[in-house]
Amino acid sequence: MKKIIIASLLLVAGFGTTFAQTPERKNVNTTPVAANAKAEKAAEIKFESITHDFGTIAADNPVKCTFTFTNTGDAPLIIHQAIATCGCTVPSYSKDPVKPGEKGQIEVTYNGRASSAGRFMKGITVRSNAKTNPTIRLTIEGEVGDKAEE
Secondary structure (H helix, E strand, O other), rough: HHHHHHHHHHHHHHHHHHHHHOOOOOOOOOOOHHHHHHHHEOEEEEEOOOOEEEEEOOOOOOEEEEEEEEEEOOOEEEEEEEEEEEEEEEEEOOOEEEEOEEEEEEEEEHHHHOOOOEEEEEEEEEEEEEEOOEEEEEEEEEEEOOOOOO
């Protein structure tokens, strides 16, 4: 008799813990995702090009390039940060918001003076309030020639 009572208690306890783990059903928002997305305005960023090849440059002559982008969204685009992988590459950009449909620029200066001759590839990470791609990596590359004779 004790065995039957103990087995019954274990069975009830097992079912109790099993059903205690079942998630509750909550009211679920049945509004389609597309309808919610239309109501919310968001900025989007689209670069004309994300790479720039300087070709061969002189080691003692800093070079610059400009990356142009467009705000293809329907809210102002703000560039929060543009940082380079090393100190020889310096990005600069406007802190002002870029209105929908307008263009903006990020200017990158590379100084090969500290580098030894040879191929280089540097990255610039751009962080913005864009909804789809808030972080984009730009790349500059080229080859540093011999230093000019003094």
